[in-house]
Amino acid sequence: MKHLVLAITSGEPAGIGPDICLDIPTFDLDVRCVVLADINMMRERAQMLGKEVEVIEYDASNQRPVNHAIEVLHVPLPEACVAGTLNVNNAEYVIALLDRAYQGIEAGEFAAMVTAPLHKGMINDAGRFFSGHTEYLADISATEQVVMMLAGGGLKVALVTTHLPLKDVAAQITPELLSSVVRILNHDLQTKFHLPKPRILVTGLNPHAGEGGHLGMEELDVIIPTLEALRTEGLDVKGPYPADTVFEPFILKHGDAVLAMYHDQGLPVLKFASFGNGVNITLGLPFVRTSVDHGTALDLAGTGQALSGSLKAAIESALLMSNISD
Numbered sequence: 001m002k003h004l005v006l007a008i009t010s011g012e013p014a015g016i017g018p019d020i021c022l023d024i025p026t027f028d029l030d031v032r033c034v035v036l037a038d039i040n041m042m043r044e045r046a047q048m049l050g051k052e053v054e055v056i057e058y059d060a061s062n063q064r065p066v067n068h069a070i071e072v073l074h075v076p077l078p079e080a081c082v083a084g085t086l087n088v089n090n091a092e093y094v095i096a097l098l099d100r101a102y103q104g105i106e107a108g109e110f111a112a113m114v115t116a117p118l119h120k121g122m123i124n125d126a127g128r129f130f131s132g133h134t135e136y137l138a139d140i141s142a143t144e145q146v147v148m149m150l151a152g153g154g155l156k157v158a159l160v161t162t163h164l165p166l167k168d169v170a171a172q173i174t175p176e177l178l179s180s181v182v183r184i185l186n187h188d189l190q191t192k193f194h195l196p197k198p199r200i201l202v203t204g205l206n207p208h209a210g211e212g213g214h215l216g217m218e219e220l221d222v223i224i225p226t227l228e229a230l231r232t233e234g235l236d237v238k239g240p241y242p243a244d245t246v247f248e249p250f251i252l253k254h255g256d257a258v259l260a261m262y263h264d265q266g267l268p269v270l271k272f273a274s275f276g277n278g279v280n281i282t283l284g285l286p287f288v289r290t291s292v293d294h295g296t297a298l299d300l301a302g303t304g305q306a307l308s309g310s311l312k313a314a315i316e317s318a319l320l321m322s323n324i325s326d
Ligand SMILES: NC(=O)C1=CN([C@@H]2O[C@H](COP(=O)(O)OP(=O)(O)OC[C@H]3O[C@@H](n4cnc5c(N)ncnc54)[C@H](O)[C@@H]3O)[C@@H](O)[C@H]2O)C=CC1
Pocket: 016, 115, 116, 117, 118, 119, 120, 121, 133, 276, 280, 291, 292, 293, 294, 295, 296, 297, 298, 299, 300, 305, 306, 307, 308
């Protein structure tokens, strides 16, 4: 197996991203992980948490993996960070971590990107429109369409729409978007998950999948005809299923992944099944990007109570997918 280097962005410095990154040497993984962060902040956080891990500066010219220490690619913080307290003056730092990781991917320095959580609200409060890693990475890599999929607890749940107000969801669900998302999901389940003929279970948008048009028209007008057209192309798409029953085992057993129409239709079930060990994967990007399934948990930053299982799972998934696409 080729020795790969993964870029791990530590995310919002006031959140638990730095805390969980400090656990990386305990994961015992056969991959070199480079954490993008302010090295002084990482050392302070290690001290605060009483972790005796060595934090050393990443040296790109060193080809040998460094064991039992955290390798940090130093990106300086504009202002000192207080664990648990957001500071808008550090918003550009959070973006700089992503930009540097992406540069490294483009240059072949890193095989994949794994992201610790950032705070979307804080970046917007700093005056920069930002809806999430998923959209930002699509944007900087000039990728027209990506798909958010979370995996964990035996489930794979992908979303047609991602970070937008609920009132805007229905208008976003068009035949073009739905077909494009299904095609990306189908393709990446084949290429990254060894599923030669993926079976995709698609939810409706409305209660009871629209109840024959009495509880909403999106199923009749958009979802049903689009799925029919996709079936004629040979894709195994079933539905639309009422979202409240699609996650029952007797339906789930007929699919490899569920495609939900919006964020809070699919993710609560996934997180109930796997919180703390799930992985968020961006499908459709020209590189591998995985992430934790949780947010910044400001209440836990610097306390030692943040669990790092999801970061471990995200690194393992990135490694697996990088080896497949090698
Ligand atoms: N990948 C990312 O960058 C993500 C970022 N977020 C962002 O995080 C911020 C906070 O979001 P919330 O909805 O409050 O969700 P959250 O996941 O940060 O917190 C929800 C609850 O789970 C707990 N929790 C979260 N992670 C944990 C861990 N690793 N170990 C133990 N307990 C944990 C928290 O203490 C809190 O009680 C928001 O700005 C949101 O947009 C949310 C999800 C993913």
